[in-house]
Amino acid sequence: MTRRVAILGSTGSIGVNTLDVIRAHPDRFNVAALTAGKQIDRLVEQCIEFQPAIAVVSEADDAKRLEALLRQKNIATQVMHGPSSLVAAVTDSDCDTVMAAIVGAAGLVPALAAAKAGKRVLLANKEALVMSGNLFMHAISAGGGELLPIDSEHNAIFQCLPNNFTKESSPQNAYLGVEELWLTASGGPFRNTPLEQLSNITPEQACAHPNWVMGRKISVDSATMMNKGLEVIEAFWLFGLPLEKIKVLIHPQSVVHSMVRYRDGSVLAQMGQPDMRTPIAYGLAWPERIAAGVPSLSLTQLANLSFSEPDLSRFPCLSLAFAAAKTGGTAPTVLNAANEIAVAAFLDEGLPYLQIPVVVEKTLNAIAIEGADSLDTILHVDAQARKVTRELIQAL
């Protein structure tokens, strides 16, 4: 069967890697829809190569330019723009598989639409699940589709869990003996930087991840370890284990992508190169395995593999995420929104690196937490938290 794939965020790091895997398997996949934010030139090239039914950009002017360029090349792709067209890319393109790889809260509504429509959802956009975990998981069940995690840690855990493991806590799960999930973290570029030097960190230093090549927002999140905090919340929703059974381990080599500890003393780990094409290929072809273009792992060339507990005083964002996860309701939505605004201000407006956790914590303290029961509530709280964070940053 040929899968028809829509890629939300095709111009980003995950989007480009997804197209790389698809390019290598023209017999298995074709591209139904591509969406971008602002990188129009890159989207033009992608549309010329893959000729999707639908292409979406954020702005009307960019859509006009894209359409003109595609018509010159006799490409009939329907060009649309704006947030509601991201949903149309999923619902109107005849796709059966959706790669959700828009960064941040902007990806929530189209990812939810894919879940409701019963697609195979390949979830890279962890922020969607952090904001709306309960709603999202219900949408997947109600839609009757599949949810496959693309984040390398969650993909690793998915691979290490028994096939018949279900996310609901059921007697069957107890019988399967899963005790704990261990999420590994590289510790980012500042794992060993003296604490007094952290006040002068620049965006370029924060985005220079030692092992992974990623978009700028997730690179900063990896440096602060907010990324791991978001991943703990993501794992909680994906796999249904209590929070206290989800542990974080610093593993600087990024070879073991995560592990599952079983009752009988076994620990199953998934290992591989730090290359997102492995989890992407796994999700696209599941339950089969296909070539991903990733060099094989040579264990004999590795000097060592080390593991340690994270130092929470160095990574206050991780503590904030643990606390928000424990509080539940809209606390993770507030955490995520405040972090997005703070990271953008660090990248583009000179907010000092060490202020990121400070403004996130102040925003969490300023907003009353409620139940995250509806999309309206979640979007309202998200907007409120963004406003509060912006005001806090302006007041600095």
Ligand SMILES: NC(=O)c1ccc[n+]([C@@H]2O[C@H](COP(=O)([O-])OP(=O)(O)OC[C@H]3O[C@@H](n4cnc5c(N)ncnc54)[C@H](OP(=O)(O)O)[C@@H]3O)[C@@H](O)[C@H]2O)c1
């Ligand atoms: N990169 C990784 O290795 C990795 C690993 C695990 C999980 N993830 C997760 O995957 C997601 C994507 O990460 P990434 O590293 O690929 O990010 P990225 O390189 O920054 O790409 C983000 C994509 O989203 C699009 N986009 C951004 N804002 C948008 C908006 N408001 N409306 C529509 N489209 C928008 C961008 O379009 P333009 O560039 O055209 O503006 C781009 O295509 C994130 O949630 C991240 O946490 C990434």
